[in-house]
Amino acid sequence: MPPDVEITEAELVERFPYVRMDHDTKHLYRGWLARELRLNRCRDCGFWHHPPKPVCPRCWSSAVEPTPVSGRGSVHLLTWLHQGPPAPDVDYAAGPHPVASVELAEQAGLRFTTTVVDCPRERLEIGLAVELHWIERFGAPFPVFRPAEG
């Protein structure tokens, strides 16, 4: 695991101006700076959940711990934005922008939503096996998926 970038919480908020961050979600974004997708997992019962909550919704333990995921999963939900919020790496004029909710290998129903890159439109559909990948957005790492190798 690469060491976390040593920055203050104020600096962390500044690195992600497009995020409404709080004490329950800040760990997720510290993980991004280390290019690691860390989702909350309960130390007591092992249950994963996302987005981050202050307690485990299954056993009510407070021992929820940001834990790196394998990054393997499959596309569960998919929409193509023909227009939408701007981002420096998104050009709607060049074609619709895919937004996918990826069901992660760790647990049924555990999903992370982002875009999928390096994938021709005709290949991107519900069920496609994908893996985690990182791009830069607004000067900070941003997690995306791409088709799984092999």
Place this chain on the structure above:
Amino acid sequence: MARNPIKDQVAIVGVGSTGFRRDAGGRSSASLACEASIAAIRDAGLGADDIDGITVAAEPGSPNPPRLASMLGIQRVSHFASAQPVAGFGLVDAMNAVFSGSCEAVLLCFAVMRSPWNSRSAARDPFRRTVGAGVRPVPELVQGAAGYASWASRYIHEYGARREDFGYVAINSRTGAVGNPLAAIRTPIDMQDYLDARMIREPLSMLDMDLPVDGADAFVLTTAERARELRPDPVLIHAASVGLVDRNDEDQLLDLSRHGQHVVIEQLKAKSDLWLSDVDVYLPYDGFTIITLNWIENAGWCEPGGAGRFLESHWDAAGNRVLIDGRVPMNPHGGSLSEGATRASGHIREAVVQLRGTAGERQVPDASVALVTAGGFFFNSQGAIFRRG
């Protein structure tokens, strides 16, 4: 039967609406709220001094209850509340307030306005730019509209649904709006228009999503007993419920077989003496066409995945609309897709107007029971059964 002591005990006795327009032009949400509220109170045969409860939907830009009391000179208020949007939350709050004795007569107000994020013309209005301002989102959020588009693609994936299945919902709503002077868009459409519509969040297009509008609806609720003194045609709330499940983040919902709509339907069926065979007017939410398809299935009109075929087989080709069993129209006022994005206050208003028998050319003969199933899947599912008093 589930406990339902409020059954038929609270009535809607006043209705007022500004109508809904793409651009109400130089008017504030407060101005629209006042117009609808005054019309509703007068319609009930009441005045400001008779109103002692105020419930307002917390829509962006809408006046809150204290401001409404101040603007309308309502001098003594013993219950007031801001309700989450989609109208059933306000309805349930208001009826509970009357039934509990917190107040005698509630003004229930819903004022919507186009926001800079959903309307280019609103974005040019300097007085609207600060409404709802906050963190600028990134494209990759499956929330709100994108949540429905994402689950629409899942619905297509699981059931092999056709685009035409969604199209019937859009065409039906537009046909309703043609006959409704309050509606924002009143030009009829056909299936080709639907299929040709511009994609926004694929698989959903311009014609799959409701229309940002300016306007307001208001209602007055009081006890059934008082209602009978006030007017000959009160509309009784027979059963109403909201519904929620735990996995209600849009992208974390486990699947389409278990969400808020299912809780609502379970509640209504358990609380009501009336069900689908008794219904004369069906008013399912159509903020997005996928929501309507799911409501039709979850209410039990047909099996999961069968809504498109259901609409096709109950299609009244001559009327360019749905007529269930040749008898029950669906959203005859035009729904959120075409009357405008009232967030279901329009659906409740149409229930009241139909049960009063004052719907004009779209009146359902002798309508006595209306079913409203409002809201989406995640955090605003709700429903109500209304009956003629």
